[in-house]
Amino acid sequence: MSSPVTTTRAPRADALRNRERIIAAAREIFVEFGPDVPLDEIARRAGIGNATLYRHFPDRIDLIRHVVLYVMDRTLDKVDEAMAEEPDAFSALRHFVHAAADERIGALCPMLSDVFDQNDPQLETQRVRLQEAVEGLMERARQAGQLRTDVAAGDLLVALSQLTRPLPAITCQGIDRFVHRHLQLFLDGLQTPARSELPGSPATFEDLRQQS
Incomplete structure (x- = not known):
């Protein structure tokens, strides 16, 4: 039977x-x-x-985990999209930054929290993939002489997170309409020749995790 x-x-x-x-x-x-x-x-x-x-x-942690995975997956797609659509290295970086902002990449901030499982194998795999993809995009622009040499992927992530999150208790309506304007100002500051020397050292993904 x-x-x-x-x-x-x-x-x-x-x-x-x-x-x-x-x-x-x-x-x-x-x-x-x-x-x-x-x-x-x-x-x-x-x-x-x-x-x-x-x-x-x-529970909350399960939801946060799935949101982080979702945003990382979509952000990785944006790296591939930028590489495919933009022949110029810095244009590809610019394309990615604006696309990542639209994906609300600031939602990745919880993965730097102490309560988040830093050893989750799926999250770690995606984190490494995203780190390598963003660093590869930046290295292309750097090798082309278009990106200043004293910035790293962590600097890009910090700026994206800060510039795409509303200011605390802000009362302005429609503040999102300024995001891409301010991102463009930031991107202009990444280009060579650099106008000034940055204090400190470039921020890496590992630096961000250690500071959390």
Whole structure:
């Protein structure tokens, strides 16, 4: 007598949509208010009930983990897109920076937190891939003589995170419309010839993790 065959049901389309809505809402809120925002607020912005959120993500850390993976995956895609669409090295870097801002890369900040599992193998794999991809993009511009030599990938990540996060308690409406303007000012400062000597040393991804 053969044993019964067990089948794994694929998630329903509405369940997948709810999951995507939760991650998208969490990504926006983490950038605006940080990772400690009440989960009820994330559910409200996603347009779903609390029970639906907890059905997909049993706790805050699980949700943060999936948001970080989502943003890293999409940001990696933006590196490939920039390389494919821009023949000029610094234009590719510029393309990536603006695209990464639209992906709300500031949502990656929780991965530098003490409460985050720094040894998660999937997160570590994606972190290394992203680090190498961004450093490769910057090295192309550096080798082309277009990028100043005293900056590193960590500097880029810090600037992206700071320039894409709203200022605390700011009351200006539509502040997001200034993001790409200010990113362009930052990018102009990365080009050679450098107008000044930067204090300190270039920031790497490892520096950011050690400072958290």
